Amino acid sequence: MTSIRHRRLTLAGSITGAAIVALDGTVLTVAQPTLQRDLHASFVQVQWTSTGYLIAVAGLLVFAGRLGDRYGHQKVFATGILGFGAASAGIGLASGVGWVIGLRVAQGVFGALLQPATLGMLRAAYPSDRLGMPLALRTSAIGLAAAAGPVVGGALVAHLGWRAVFFLNVAPAALAGVLALAVRLPAGAPQAPRRAAASRLDLPGAGLLAITLVCLVHTLVALPEAGWTTTVVLGSVAATVAGAAFVRHERRTASPLVPPSVLGSGPVAAALTVLLSASAALFGTLFVATYFLQDVLGLDPLQCGLRVLPLAVMTVLSAPAAAVLQRKHGPRRTSAVAMALVTAGILLLAQLDHGSTALTIGAGCFLLGAGFGAVMVTATAVIVRHASVGDAGVAGGLQQTAMNIGPTLGVATATMLTGLTATTGRTLVVLAVIAALGTLTARALPACDRAQ
Numbered sequence: 001m002t003s004i005r006h007r008r009l010t011l012a013g014s015i016t017g018a019a020i021v022a023l024d025g026t027v028l029t030v031a032q033p034t035l036q037r038d039l040h041a042s043f044v045q046v047q048w049t050s051t052g053y054l055i056a057v058a059g060l061l062v063f064a065g066r067l068g069d070r071y072g073h074q075k076v077f078a079t080g081i082l083g084f085g086a087a088s089a090g091i092g093l094a095s096g097v098g099w100v101i102g103l104r105v106a107q108g109v110f111g112a113l114l115q116p117a118t119l120g121m122l123r124a125a126y127p128s129d130r131l132g133m134p135l136a137l138r139t140s141a142i143g144l145a146a147a148a149g150p151v152v153g154g155a156l157v158a159h160l161g162w163r164a165v166f167f168l169n170v171a172p173a174a175l176a177g178v179l180a181l182a183v184r185l186p187a188g189a190p191q192a193p194r195r196a197a198a199s200r201l202d203l204p205g206a207g208l209l210a211i212t213l214v215c216l217v218h219t220l221v222a223l224p225e226a227g228w229t230t231t232v233v234l235g236s237v238a239a240t241v242a243g244a245a246f247v248r249h250e251r252r253t254a255s256p257l258v259p260p261s262v263l264g265s266g267p268v269a270a271a272l273t274v275l276l277s278a279s280a281a282l283f284g285t286l287f288v289a290t291y292f293l294q295d296v297l298g299l300d301p302l303q304c305g306l307r308v309l310p311l312a313v314m315t316v317l318s319a320p321a322a323a324v325l326q327r328k329h330g331p332r333r334t335s336a337v338a339m340a341l342v343t344a345g346i347l348l349l350a351q352l353d354h355g356s357t358a359l360t361i362g363a364g365c366f367l368l369g370a371g372f373g374a375v376m377v378t379a380t381a382v383i384v385r386h387a388s389v390g391d392a393g394v395a396g397g398l399q400q401t402a403m404n405i406g407p408t409l410g411v412a413t414a415t416m417l418t419g420l421t422a423t424t425g426r427t428l429v430v431l432a433v434i435a436a437l438g439t440l441t442a443r444a445l446p447a448c449d450r451a452q
Contacts, residue, residue, distance in 0.1 A: 009183050010125040011134050013074075014118040016176040017081050018138050019145040020169055021111055024088070026149025031162040038162060041097035049097075049104045051221050056108025057115070058217045058404045059210035065116030065397025066201065066257055069390055073120035076393075078180035080114025085173025092166040119384055119396030128385045132323035132377065135384070139319035139376045143369075147312030150305055205257035208246035213401065215239035220408045224415030258398070259391055267331075267386050268395070270444035271379040272402045274335055277438030278342055278375045279406030282368060284414035284431045285346050286311075292352055292424045293361070307361045314369030315376075322374035326381065331445040335378045339439035341371030343432050350428035375438075382445055410434075 028050065036046045068076040087107040094100045122134050156164040219235040226232055250256040250263060262268055286308070293304045318338075326334045345367030352361070380399055387395035410431065417427040 006183060007125045009179060010074075010121045011137065013077065013176050013180050013183075014122050014134070015138050015141040016172055017077060017114045017118045019141045020081070020084065020173055020176075021115060022142045022145040023149050023152070024084075024107075024169055026146050027153030027156070027165040027168065030150050030153035031157050031165045034157050034162040035097075035100070039094075039097045039100070045097045045101065048101050051218075052101050052105040053108040053111070054221070054404065054408065055214050055217050056105045057112045058401060059214045060109060060112035061116055061400045061404070062209055062257060062394060062397035063206040064112045065120065065393030065395070065400075066206070067113070068117045068120045068393035068396075070201065073117040073124060073393060074180045074183060077114050077117035077121060078177045080110045080112070080117060081173045081180070082177035083110030084114060085170045085177065086110075088166045088169040088173065092163040092170075115400045116393050116396035119380070119399060120393040123384050123387070123392035123396075124389050131385055132326055132381055133320065135381050136319040136323035136377045139373060139380070140316045142376075143312055143315035143319065143373060147309070147316070200255050202250075202253055202255050202257040205246060205249050205253060208242050208249060209257065211242040212239050212246055213405070215242065216405065217408055220405075220412040224412050224419070258394055262387050262391055262394055262398070265386050266444060267382050267446055268398070270441050271331075271335075271382040271386075272398060273441045274339065274375060274379045274438045274445070275399065275402040276406045276409070277434050277441065278339060278372055278379075279403055280410030280413065281342060281346060281431045281435035281438070282372050282410065283407035284410030284434075285349060285368065285428060287411045287414045288418060288424055288427050288431075289349055289352070289361075291418075296354065296424075297356070307358055308365045310362045311365035311369035311372075314366055315373035318370045318373035319377045322377040323381075325374070326378050330448045331378050331382050332442060332447045335375050335442035335445050336439055338371040338374035338378065339435060339442055341367045342375065343371075343435040343439060345369075345371065346428050346432040346435055350425045350432065352424060375442075379445075 032046050032049065035041070035049070036043070064076065064080070084107055087103050087110060090103045091100055091107070094103060118138065119135075122131060122138070126134055152168070153165050156168065215235045216239040219232055219239060222229075222232050222235070250258060256263070289308070290304060293299045293307060299307065322334060322338065345364045348360070348367065349364035383395050383399045384392060413434075414427055414431065417430055418424070
């Protein structure tokens, strides 16, 4: 197989895998009310269909990335996406909510396998100085899938029932998995597994990191609703202790899960922080704005979706533009301007009141989408390019972890602030401050877009 053909198939697989995960998350939100009624489930049980998935995927992303570094990203990707599709089919056939929750956890495990691999495959297939546009196309696909999810999910649930939204994943997942297994690396392609095979897997480190992230995610999910209960406090303490133990272990072990070249890299740390702040600010803002549009302005879900549509459109369009701008102006300037746009968009939405027009709402979402799409591409490129081919899976796992923890942190922050202040404006101003901190952190990114 030629190198060009291999790259195209790799890009298609990466885009398909990332889009399936993004689509699955948004269509589930639409399907949950009908699922609850059909399976006679409680609200808590339905919440666990999301929480169980999130906990499973967050705890395993980095370890899954290391598996890709050792055994090959295509194999791990194929395993992940085929398992994801099989779990989706199982959920569509489930007879009770207990099965749905269990299979959603399994789906999270397989999702953790495939997500870092979508980035690891790109890092291995493309020269580092040509990664910008493939990453941009992947980001655009994620934005398009997330935007289409509520529309597609709503149509399927209305006409075919909630089970149809899970069967939707099966065919594309099977096709992508079979293609990944069939693709052969071209002669002379980098073989990351040969390098990684000499070192053993850091299972203690993987366990400590999983405990840290599971406790952190559970705390962030439970805190807004339950408050500082004994369980929440113990979860936060456990996350802190396990996190400290993980850092100590990684510094002492001969084969760390996260190599020092990645863990101690200033640009990687800055890029992860930028992604964390951007995703927290964006999703926290969406959470608050959605309630305001529906509960205060009295818009129905369709009208609400149309108001925020510029966000999805600009996320899709700004990603390819960011790849070009990054090459011309460097990651530092591109990310700083992108985060400034996110901050400005949140501040504009913070002015919402009963007289706010569709133009005002759309303008704020326009700025949010333009900034978020650009920062996704730029920060992700820094993370992936500053890791060697042999550590690309771990770098991808760290990027995906930030993109899973950030939204959870943002929604938890928005929920608590709304409960304390009872005003949308004040909550959004705090979220704008979080985005502004990301703007400052972007100054630590590389000034030039040089090949690594």
